[in-house]
Structure formats: C-alpha cells, structure tokens
Amino acid sequence: xxxxxxxxxxxxxxxxxxxxxxxxxxxxxxxxxxxxxxxxxxxxxxxxxxxxxxxxxxxxxxxxxxxxxxxxxxxxxxxxxxxxxxxxxxxxxxxxxxxxxxxxxxxxxxxxxxxxxxxxxxx
Numbered sequence: 280x281x282x283x284x285x286x287x288x289x290x291x292x293x294x295x296x297x298x299x300x301x302x303x304x305x306x307x308x309x310x311x312x313x314x315x316x317x318x319x320x321x322x323x324x325x326x327x328x329x330x331x332x333x334x335x336x337x338x339x340x341x342x343x344x345x346x347x348x349x350x351x352x353x354x355x356x357x358x359x360x361x362x363x364x365x366x367x368x369x370x371x372x373x374x375x376x377x378x379x380x381x382x383x384x385x386x387x388x389x390x391x392x393x394x395x396x397x398x399x400x401x402x
Contacts, residue, residue, distance in 0.1 A: 281305040283376045291370075291400050297363040301376030308357055310318035310334045315386045317350065317361045319372040320395075327372075328383045330361050339382060366400045373397050401402060
C-alpha cells in the first residue's frame with residue numbers, strides 16, 4: 280500500500296521560499312500510471328491543486344501559482360519536492376502530497392493522500 284509523507288518547516292518568513300518534500304513508500308514515483316501532486320488548503324478555504332510531476336518526469340503547474348512554484352523529484356530517494364517562492368501570509372495552509380491517476384486533484388475522495396503538513400507564513 281502506498282504511503283506519502285510530507286516534511287518541511289512549519290514556519291516560513293514572508294518573502295522566503297517554502298520548501299517541502301514528499302517521501303513515498305509502497306510505489307515508485309516513476310510509475311507511469313500516476314501523477315504526483317501538491318495540493319494545499321488555506322484555513323477556511325477549499326483545496327487548491329498546485330501542480331504535479333508525472334511518472335515520466337513531465338511537470339505541470341496550476342494556473343494560480345505557476346510563476347512562484349517549482350516541483351522536482353529525486354528518484355534515488357523516491358521523493359518529490361515543492362518550492363514556493365516569495366511567500367506571503369496568504370500562503371499559510373495545510374500542504375498535501377497526493378498520488379492520483381488524474382493530473383489535477385480537487386477532491387480528497389480520489390487518490391492517495393499524505394497526512395498533510397501545516398505551513399504558517401509569519402514574521
């Protein structure tokens with residue numbers, strides 16, 4: 280059974296770059312059947328799909344954060360990472376990594392999700 284686990288700092292200062300890592304077990308991130316996504320949920324708001332890296336290595340970004348988002352992977356560690364630059368308090372959210380056979384993830388009812396990690400942007 281696949282397991283995904285997010286890790287990274289829980290507190291980031293404004294204007295800095297947020298960096299998170301998703302460590303995957305039970306499947307390979309090079310599995311061509313799946314997309315490996317980052318999704319976030321700000322407090323009191325809905326889910327926002329940020330982007331994904333396919334098993335092939337192709338990378339896709341959601342339109343809202345494309346200019347500030349970078350997704351990459353380390354196949355030797357079976358990890359994929361998220362970097363979000365120039366953060367503001369509006370980037371405060373729970374961040375999730377997700378395995379799904381669909382590119383975009385907009386519901387928790389589909390795919391395999393990590394437990395999520397709270398990131399707060401504050402000085």
